[in-house]
Amino acid sequence: NIEIDSPTLFVTNVILFSVGHGLIMWFFGLNKYEKNLIISLLLVPLKKKRRIKHDSLL
DSSP states (O other): OHHHHHHHHHHHHHHHHHHHHHHHHHHHHSOHHHHHHHHHHHHHHHHHHHHHHHHHHO
């Protein structure tokens, strides 16, 4: 099992790393307006979750 799993895990890690690195490089290539837009879009679900938690606490 270990011999079969390790190469696929390695390949998966390499793919994930290269994709992640590519996304980071692309993100830093954006201008400020585009970055802020993406960050706000990513934060929307987090803010919604926080609101739900606050409501349940009340």
